[in-house]
Amino acid sequence: SAVISQKPSRDICQRGTSLTIQCQVDSQVTMMFWYRQQPGQSLTLIATANQGSEATYESGFVIDKFPISRPNLTFSTLTVSNMSPEDSSIYLCSVVPTNRGTDTQYFGPGTRLTVL
């Protein structure tokens, strides 16, 4: 499986500010995704990060709130903008490795965000 790192691992932020989360993979990947896991809940897909083009967002998520970049095949960022306490969640990056003969998604360790 791919080795996935996320920065920061956790943060505490003030209402109204923005936070950018980085996802770095040790090898090229076909697909990259961003998920949210609210306290006590399961995972919800925010968007698919497309290399060199705009991300594809799921229903209920918009680019102004969650801008995403993917400048190359191993790196992506998710920004949580104008944060409110409802944005307190774990944000997870996941990838589908290239040339592994599998479509399995592997997850990073997550970024735990608390908004005060």
Place this chain on the structure above:
Amino acid sequence: EDQVTQSPEALRLQEGESSSLNCSYTVSGLRGLFWYRQDPGKGPEFLFTLYSAGEEKEKERLKATLTKKESFLHITAPKPEDSATYLCAVRFGSSNTGKLIFGQGTTLQVKP
């Protein structure tokens, strides 16, 4: 509506007491069912992928099976280190988006 439901929500077992977790799904065109393990404060760890009814996969004390409507994760003689939340996810439909829908998870506690 496409849906994934896991049961039970929580399960407490004694060490060595075998049991099964259930994942039922109502989707059109299943293209893969995935099991993950998630420990507190960590990202999900991949366990198994199943693609067609009748398929089975095993890893140590875990065995995953798939039918046309549900999947089971069998845990044989569990140990305390098997305590975690087990997540089921499905990929479906005709597009190649890779999108997964997750169930709510089953939190397993194994007591020594």
